[in-house]
Amino acid sequence: MAFVSNTPGVGSIMLKVLFALMPAIAVYQLYFGPAILVSLMLASLTAMLAETLMLRLRRVPVMPFLMDGSALVTAWLLALSMPPLAPWWLIVMATLFAIVIAKHLYGGLGNNLFNPAMVGYAVMLISFPAQMTQWPVVDTLAHIHLSFFDTLRFIFGGTLPGSLKLDALTMATPLDTLRTQLLLGRPVADIATMPIFGYVGGQGSELIALAYLAGGAYLLQQRSITWHIPAAFLGALALLAFGLHAFDAARYAAPWFHLATGGAMLGAFFIATDPVTGATTPKGKIIFGAGVGTLVYVIRTWGGYPDGVAFAVLILNMCVPLIDAYTQPRVFGHGKEKP
Amino acid sequence: MSQPSYGEVIGNGLWKQNTGLVQLLGMCPLLAISTSVVNAVSLGLATALVMAASNGAISLIRNLVPKEIRIAVFILIIAALVTAIQLALNAFVHPLYLVLGIFIPLITTNCIVLARTEAFASKNRFTISVVDGFMMGLGLTLVLAVLGGLRELVGKGTLLSGIDLVFGATSKTWVLHVLPDYKGFLLAVLPPGAFFGLGLLIAGKNWYEQRAARTKPAIPISLAPHA
Numbered sequence: 001m002a003f004v005s006n007t008p009g010v011g012s013i014m015l016k017v018l019f020a021l022m023p024a025i026a027v028y029q030l031y032f033g034p035a036i037l038v039s040l041m042l043a044s045l046t047a048m049l050a051e052t053l054m055l056r057l058r059r060v061p062v063m064p065f066l067m068d069g070s071a072l073v074t075a076w077l078l079a080l081s082m083p084p085l086a087p088w089w090l091i092v093m094a095t096l097f098a099i100v101i102a103k104h105l106y107g108g109l110g111n112n113l114f115n116p117a118m119v120g121y122a123v124m125l126i127s128f129p130a131q132m133t134q135w136p137v138v139d140t141l142a143h144i145h146l147s148f149f150d151t152l153r154f155i156f157g158g159t160l161p162g163s164l165k166l167d168a169l170t171m172a173t174p175l176d177t178l179r180t181q182l183l184l185g186r187p188v189a190d191i192a193t194m195p196i197f198g199y200v201g202g203q204g205s206e207l208i209a210l211a212y213l214a215g216g217a218y219l220l221q222q223r224s225i226t227w228h229i230p231a232a233f234l235g236a237l238a239l240l241a242f243g244l245h246a247f248d249a250a251r252y253a254a255p256w257f258h259l260a261t262g263g264a265m266l267g268a269f270f271i272a273t274d275p276v277t278g279a280t281t282p283k284g285k286i287i288f289g290a291g292v293g294t295l296v297y298v299i300r301t302w303g304g305y306p307d308g309v310a311f312a313v314l315i316l317n318m319c320v321p322l323i324d325a326y327t328q329p330r331v332f333g334h335g336k337e338k339p
Numbered sequence: 340m341s342q343p344s345y346g347e348v349i350g351n352g353l354w355k356q357n358t359g360l361v362q363l364l365g366m367c368p369l370l371a372i373s374t375s376v377v378n379a380v381s382l383g384l385a386t387a388l389v390m391a392a393s394n395g396a397i398s399l400i401r402n403l404v405p406k407e408i409r410i411a412v413f414i415l416i417i418a419a420l421v422t423a424i425q426l427a428l429n430a431f432v433h434p435l436y437l438v439l440g441i442f443i444p445l446i447t448t449n450c451i452v453l454a455r456t457e458a459f460a461s462k463n464r465f466t467i468s469v470v471d472g473f474m475m476g477l478g479l480t481l482v483l484a485v486l487g488g489l490r491e492l493v494g495k496g497t498l499l500s501g502i503d504l505v506f507g508a509t510s511k512t513w514v515l516h517v518l519p520d521y522k523g524f525l526l527a528v529l530p531p532g533a534f535f536g537l538g539l540l541i542a543g544k545n546w547y548e549q550r551a552a553r554t555k556p557a558i559p560i561s562l563a564p565h566a
Contacts, residue, residue: 093524101535127525 010109014069016224017270020215021076024266027211028080031204032136034148035084038155039091040076046095047075054104070109074098077117077270081263081310082124083134085170088155090131094120114317115277118310125310137171138204141195144168174202175262175306178253187250192257201260209265216269225273228282232289233268233296234259240297258297263309267292271309277317284320284327291316348467352474358451359482359537360544365451368442369483370533374494377501379487380480381435382442385424387476389446393417394460394472401461413456414447421447434504451475486536494528496521 028036051071055062078094098120106112125132139145146154146169150161160166172180174196181191191197198206219225241255258264263271272278272292279288292312299308343351358364368386373379396416404412425443428436436443446452455475460468491498496518503511526532 105538123526123531126529128522 010068010070013224013275014073016219016222017073018069018076020218020224021080021212021270023214024080024208024211025076027204027208031139031207032084033139033146033151035136035146035151035155036079038152039079039082039084039086042088042091042155043075043079043095044072046092047071047099050096050099051104054100054108058104058108060108065109068109071099071103074103074117074120077266078120080266081117081121083132083136083170085134085136085151085154086131087158090124090128094124096120097123110276112276113320115271115274115313118271118313118317121310122314125305133172133176134166134170135173136169138196138202140203141171142169171196173262173306174205174257175300178257179300179306182251188253189250200254200256206260209260212265212269216265219269219273225269226282226285228285229273229278229289229292230268232286233272233293234264236290236293237264237297238293240294244301252301258300262296262300262307264296267296267309267313272313272316277313277320279320279323279327281324281327281329283329284323287323287327288316288320291319342463342467345467345470348471349474352471352476352478353481354478356475357478357482357544358475359479359486360541362451362454364454365449365479366537368445368449369479369486370530370537372439372442373483373487373490373533373536374528375491375501376484376487376499377435377505378438379483381432381505382439382446383476383480383483385428385439385443386446386449386452387473387480389417389420389424390452390455390472390476391469392420392472393452393456394468395465396420397456397460398463398465398468404461409461410453410457413453413461417452417456418447432505438501438504451479482540486533486540489536489540490527490532492517493524494526494532495523 025036025040048066048071051066052062055065075095075098078098079091082091082094098116102114102116102119103109103112106114136142144164146161154160160169177194177196178188178191181194182188196203198204200206201209216225216230220227220230237258238255241253241258244252245254268289272289279285292309295312295315296308299305299311303311305311352358356362359369365386368382372382393413393416397413400412421444424446425436428439428443455472459471463471488498491500496516498515498517500514502513503509506513527536
């Protein structure tokens with residue numbers, strides 16, 4: 001890989017991000033079957049093709065920009081946020097939307113206002129809600145184990161072996177289950193005894209969250225990201241969850257549940273930390289992260305969707321110019337100045 | 340002030356100063372109602388009729404209205420004409436009237452109508468004002484039709500759905516199912532689809548014009564000072 005050099009360019013940062021995602025992918029694959037590998041491949045291929053095409057259309061040099069890996073990071077983040085058992089065109093369309101519209105039509109890497117992966121995800125969630133909820137059953141609870149070839153045949157052809165129904169392979173996510181059961185009036189402690197829940201979050205998915213945390217720690221150690229956004233994101237989410245859990249433990253899930261489920265860890269370390277679409281000043285990063293964390297909690301608890309990382313990130317992306325303008329660090333020797 | 344020619348007025352309305360793609364006026368109905376070709380064209384034609392009528396009416400009285408209160412007078416005339424159109428739609432194509440709903444009375448507040456009366460009809464003769472109003476409206480209708488077609492095709496995989504609202508139940512067979520078994524890309528029918536679609540149309544027009552400008556032989560090149 002010729003593009004790894006000693007000077008930390010976009011390429012080496014993106015490579016580290018991809019590397020940091022690997023443990024989570026391994027755990028994901030272990031608990032939810034090989035479908036994730038298929039969607040990672042699909043997303044990567046689509047992203048590279050779309051990136052090449054758009055770079056050519058924009059008449060900028062293809063190779064240096066293609067090799068910086070930013071398209072691959074977008075593709076992987078999308079594959080990891082979308083249900084892997086969905087039909088092939090879902091991830092392909094999401095990636096196309098992310099790369100072509102959210103990234104290049106907004107001016108390419110560095111100019112895009114919104115996190116491309118989250119735009120792709122949100123567009124698909126709004127347009128195809130049914131397909132976007134085809135989450136595979138965690139391996140420890142599954143009665144049927146789909147082989148790799150059956151997985152391929154399902155993703156590309158939509159056919160399942162024998163008389164198998166799709167319902168037997170998919171399940172509601174922990175956040176989804178919590179939401180529907182709460183609406184039925186069951187208390188949180190009661191719901192948490194259901195088999196899909198693990199020690200603190202969802203079975204299997206809590207370990208993926210742990211792997212994201214490990215990947216995030218690696219990125220922090222490598223100084224690819226700073227602590228501000230993840231800490232503020234997770235801090236705000238945990239603080240809100242703690243406050244409401246202490247207020248009424250029967251209706252509001254515990255803070256560790258919120259940290260370990262859904263897209264919290266992936267969002268905090270890999271999505272909200274996007275250097276292009278996130279805030280850039282240290283104080284701004286804290287405001288940005290806390291805003292995302294707060295909105296994630298609000299959407300999860302009172303909103304219309306079970307998880308809200310994508311929407312929270314997109315909404316805060318819109319506020320970034322304002323946040324950055326108001327949090328300019330004071331130049332040494334100058335007095336306090338209003339922006 | 341010299342009178343513009345008919346050719347100029349038609350060219351401006353349909354392409355050069357197109358309300359939808361260049362002036363970007365009257366965006367609210369454009370974005371809200373362009374979910375299908377039938378809706379889009381219906382509202383576009385209603386707007387074009389209002390614009391032709393209001394331009395004509397205001398051109399006739401342009402020398403009688405005191406400058407200070409002209410806007411109020413124009414709006415009153417436009418509102419009266421819109422009410423007439425609204426009643427006509429209600430009487431003759433009632434189902435369509437129900438679909439378009441609030442957007443028919445809202446033609447009154449559509450800034451393109453007032454913009455043309457103020458910028459054109461209050462300064463020009465009757466016939467050319469009518470032509471200007473109608474052509475501007477027709478330009479808007481064309482953009483609406485393309486945008487509506489795009490959104491309907493991508494969003495639902497059909498074209499001309501809802502045509503029976505205009506021509507009665509017999510025309511239901513005219514609906515084109517361009518993409519059978521199409522799941523429907525819901526975003527295209529939702530409001531964001533309108534913004535993306537319009538953005539792409541504007542980009543397309545600009546791209547076309549830039550290309551045309553590049554390929555056209557530059558005549559005044561001999562006049563340019565050479566270094």
